[in-house]
Amino acid sequence: LTACSSKLVHLSQVHPMWQEPLAIPGGDRQSPIDIVVRKSVFDPQLRPLKVKYDPRTCQQIWNNGYSFLVEYDDTTDKSTVKGGPLEDQFRLCQFHFHWGENNAWGSEHSIDRRLYPAELHLVHWNSDKYSLFEEAVIEENGLAVIAVFLKVGKRHEGLQKLVDALPAVRHKDSVVEFTKFDPACLLPENIDDYWTYAGSLTTPPLTEAVTWMVMKQHIELAVFRSLLFTSAEEQVQRSMVNNFRVQQALKGRTVRSSFT
Numbered sequence: 001l002t003a004c005s006s007k008l009v010h011l012s013q014v015h016p017m018w019q020e021p022l023a024i025p026g027g028d029r030q031s032p033i034d035i036v037v038r039k040s041v042f043d044p045q046l047r048p049l050k051v052k053y054d055p056r057t058c059q060q061i062w063n064n065g066y067s068f069l070v071e072y073d074d075t076t077d078k079s080t081v082k083g084g085p086l087e088d089q090f091r092l093c094q095f096h097f098h099w100g101e102n103n104a105w106g107s108e109h110s111i112d113r114r115l116y117p118a119e120l121h122l123v124h125w126n127s128d129k130y131s132l133f134e135e136a137v138i139e140e141n142g143l144a145v146i147a148v149f150l151k152v153g154k155r156h157e158g159l160q161k162l163v164d165a166l167p168a169v170r171h172k173d174s175v176v177e178f179t180k181f182d183p184a185c186l187l188p189e190n191i192d193d194y195w196t197y198a199g200s201l202t203t204p205p206l207t208e209a210v211t212w213m214v215m216k217q218h219i220e221l222a223v224f225r226s227l228l229f230t231s232a233e234e235q236v237q238r239s240m241v242n243n244f245r246v247q248q249a250l251k252g253r254t255v256r257s258s259f260t
C-alpha cells in the first residue's frame with residue numbers, strides 16, 4: 001500500500017505498463033468499470049449522439065510506447081461530437097486502442113464482466129468551454145470519450161488502411177504522417193444505443209474529466225499485435241500488448257443507458 005495525500009493506492013492497482021501517480025485526483029470517479037446491465041438506468045432524456053468527423057483533420061499516427069494514437073487537428077470545430085449526455089460540443093483530438101495478448105481479454109470496460117479483445121477510444125474535449133485540450137483535461141466536464149468494443153472477425157476495410165500504416169510506427173516515439181482517415185468508419189452502425197457515466201482518463205494523468213459513452217454494438221476486424229512498447233535502440237523488444245488499466249470501483253455512480 002502506498003499512502004499519499006488522503007488516498008491509499010494499492011499497488012496491485014498499478015498497471016504493469018506504468019506506475020500510476022501516487023495521488024489519484026479525487027479518486028471517486030475512476031475508469032474503467034464493469035457495466036452491470038441490470039443496474040444501469042434508462043434515461044429517456046438522453047438524445048442521439050451527433051457525430052461530425054472531417055477526414056481532412058486527420059494528421060498522424062504516433063506510437064507513445066503505450067498505444068498508438070491517431071491524432072487530429074483540433075484547432076477548429078471540423079470534427080466534433082455533441083448531443084447524447086453532452087451539454088456542449090466536443091472536438092475530436094485523437095483516437096487509440098487498448099488490447100490484450102490474446103482474444104480472451106484486452107478491453108478496459110466490460111459488460112456484465114464480459115471483456116472484449118480490444119477497445120477503441122475516440123477522445124474529444126469541450127471546445128464550447130475551453131480553448132485547449134490541456135485546459136479541458138483537468139475539468140470535470142472537459143472531456144468526452146466514445147468507447148467501441150472490438151471483436152475478432154471479418155476484415156474491416158476502413159481499418160485496414162490504419163493497420164497497413166502500423167509497421168511504420170512499430171517502435172516507441174515513432175510518428176508517421178497519416179491523412180484523410182474518417183474515424184466515422186470505426187463507429188458501429190447503431191450509435192444511438194450506449195451506456196454513459198462520469199469517469200476518468202484510464203491513462204495518466206487519470207483526471208476525472210471524462211463523460212464516457214460506451215457503445216452497445218461492437219465492430220469487427222482482423223487483429224493487430226505488431227506494435228512494440230520499446231524504442232528501436234533498446235535490446236529487448238517488448239511487444240505492445242495488455243495496455244489496459246485494471247477496473248475501478250463504481251463508488252456509488254449510476255450508469256445510464258440510452259436504450260431499454
Ligand SMILES: CC#CCOc1ccc(CNS(N)(=O)=O)cc1
Pocket residue numbers: 121123133134137145200201202203204205
Ligand atoms: C495535458 C495532457 C494530456 C494527456 O492527454 C491524454 C489524452 C488521451 C488519453 C487517453 N486516455 S483514455 N484511455 O482514458 O482515453 C490520455 C492522456
Ligand SMILES: [Zn+2]
Pocket residue numbers: 096097098121202
Ligand atoms: Zn484509452
